[in-house]
Amino acid sequence: MTHPLVAAAKDLAPAFASRAAHWDRSRSYCWSNVQDLADAGIMGMSIPTELGGRGANFLDVVMVVEEIAKACTLTARVVVEANMGGISAVMAYGTDEQKAFCAPHVLAGDKPAICITEPDAGSAATEMRTTARKRGNTYVLNGCKHWITGGGVSKLHLIFARVLDETGHEQGIGGFIVFADPMNGNLPDGFEVVGREHTLGLCGMPEAELRFNDLVVDEKWLLTPPSGLKRGFADLMNAYNSQRVGAGTIALGVAAGAHERATSYLLERQQFGRPLAEFQGLQWMLADMDTQIHAARLLLHEAARSRGPNGSRFPDMTMAARAKLFASEMGIKVVNDALQMFGARGYSDREPLERMYRDVRMFTIGGGTAQILRTQIAGSVLGIKTPQTRDAYAWPISDEQQIAAE
Numbered sequence: 390m391t392h393p394l395v396a397a398a399k400d401l402a403p404a405f406a407s408r409a410a411h412w413d414r415s416r417s418y419c420w421s422n423v424q425d426l427a428d429a430g431i432m433g434m435s436i437p438t439e440l441g442g443r444g445a446n447f448l449d450v451v452m453v454v455e456e457i458a459k460a461c462t463l464t465a466r467v468v469v470e471a472n473m474g475g476i477s478a479v480m481a482y483g484t485d486e487q488k489a490f491c492a493p494h495v496l497a498g499d500k501p502a503i504c505i506t507e508p509d510a511g512s513a514a515t516e517m518r519t520t521a522r523k524r525g526n527t528y529v530l531n532g533c534k535h536w537i538t539g540g541g542v543s544k545l546h547l548i549f550a551r552v553l554d555e556t557g558h559e560q561g562i563g564g565f566i567v568f569a570d571p572m573n574g575n576l577p578d579g580f581e582v583v584g585r586e587h588t589l590g591l592c593g594m595p596e597a598e599l600r601f602n603d604l605v606v607d608e609k610w611l612l613t614p615p616s617g618l619k620r621g622f623a624d625l626m627n628a629y630n631s632q633r634v635g636a637g638t639i640a641l642g643v644a645a646g647a648h649e650r651a652t653s654y655l656l657e658r659q660q661f662g663r664p665l666a667e668f669q670g671l672q673w674m675l676a677d678m679d680t681q682i683h684a685a686r687l688l689l690h691e692a693a694r695s696r697g698p699n700g701s702r703f704p705d706m707t708m709a710a711r712a713k714l715f716a717s718e719m720g721i722k723v724v725n726d727a728l729q730m731f732g733a734r735g736y737s738d739r740e741p742l743e744r745m746y747r748d749v750r751m752f753t754i755g756g757g758t759a760q761i762l763r764t765q766i767a768g769s770v771l772g773i774k775t776p777q778t779r780d781a782y783a784w785p786i787s788d789e790q791q792i793a794a795e
């Protein structure tokens with residue numbers, strides 16, 4: 390049965406569509422949409438009912454996300470991050486206190502920020518340098534994160550860092566829940582929002598750099614998966630598989646929205662004394678778009694329903710990678726084709742397609758690039774872990790290099 394919040398999303402979509410150009414042109418965050426989402430119960434819909442959420446599963450969430458992404462890509466990103474990724478990691482692995490603290494913020498409209506990427510650690514996320522060193526019953530964080538979605542507007546932050554004991558010995562990579570309220574100038578000492586990227590698309594969403602300089606965090610905010618700190622990063626990244634499915638679904642929704650617009654336009658616009666819809670060259674483009682959208686939806690729904698190994702509540706890694714890869718590349722192609730069907734009109738801001746085209750370009754990059762996803766899928770197909778670091782390969786090396794290495 391379709392979740393009632395899918396109907397609520399359909400009701401909200403026309404208002405979101407009418408405001409989408411405003412957020413894009415003014416590069417401003419969609420606060421009024423967030424309020425609408427919170428009022429409708431969509432913010433934090435995946436949070437369990439005992440904590441005030443709707444207890445929705447990931448399939449319910451992706452169906453809501455698709456409807457909203459047809460109208461406004463920016464708002465769909467808020468929905469993904471308010472239900473998947475960071476908040477889902479807290480709901481899966483958090484202590485009662487952590488869950489009880491985070492849930493009300495998200496339900497009231499906060500989109501948590503997940504802070505992994507660093508200037509020198511992008512695809513190679515485990516090369517992160519941010520550290521969290523134990524001091525008494527606190528951790529002291531030092532380092533820098535960039536391309537943090539919502540940096541400067543989000544209150545909850547899940548910051549990934551190398552966890553060191555008091556002597557500086559590394560324990561593994563952990564996630565720290567840090568509350569900061571930059572919109573109200575309420576930042577903990579040592580937490581700085583430094584800059585904002587000027588992006589091609591999704592212009593209303595701040596992508597910011599965050600710096601931590603002796604940021605003191607109570608040890609109770611360390612999010613530790615059941616596998617402990619040593620293997621905990623893998624579990625925390627499993628939670629990220631849900632966000633990947635969400636990101637792929639945004640690309641799907643944008644593509645589906647573009648396809649709907651193109652279909653109407655082909656029926657309406659006349660050239661050579663006939664509706665464009667009568668030209669077979671365009672019919673075949675439309676058919677390919679339709680087929681690819683359906684294929685992406687099936688992959689995403691399969692991934693949203695799946696569960697990773699060992700009783701994980703998160704989507705299977707390979708299914709999530711496959712679905713995001715296909716949907717993100719499909720989204721770029723379909724929106725591009727839809728824009729083509731509109732001719733010059735599609736190239737102008739009289740149509741939302743130029744914005745959708747810029748927005749959808751992001752999804753083969755953020756949250757695991759198309760190349761990294763292909764590497765993951767290939768590893769799963771081949772049944773091998775494909776090393777990416779040079780020293781993991783047994784290259785024949787020269788005597789000089791051998792001596793240098795020793």
Ligand SMILES: Cc1cc2nc3c(=O)[nH]c(=O)nc-3n(C[C@H](O)[C@H](O)[C@H](O)COP(=O)(O)OP(=O)(O)OC[C@H]3O[C@@H](n4cnc5c(N)ncnc54)[C@H](O)[C@@H]3O)c2cc1C
Nearest residue numbers: 503504505506511512536537538754755756757758760777
């Ligand atoms: C809009 C946006 C929002 C984002 N939001 C967040 C966020 O909220 N939190 C967060 O932590 N991060 C976020 N990111 C960062 C994102 O996760 C990284 O951009 C991504 O992981 C890639 O890292 P990079 O940009 O440093 O590229 P690099 O890792 O430097 O890669 C550059 C190119 O090389 C390719 N490449 C790298 N390694 C390999 C390999 N082994 N094999 C083949 N090709 C390879 C990549 O695919 C890419 O094409 C966001 C990024 C964007 C664009």
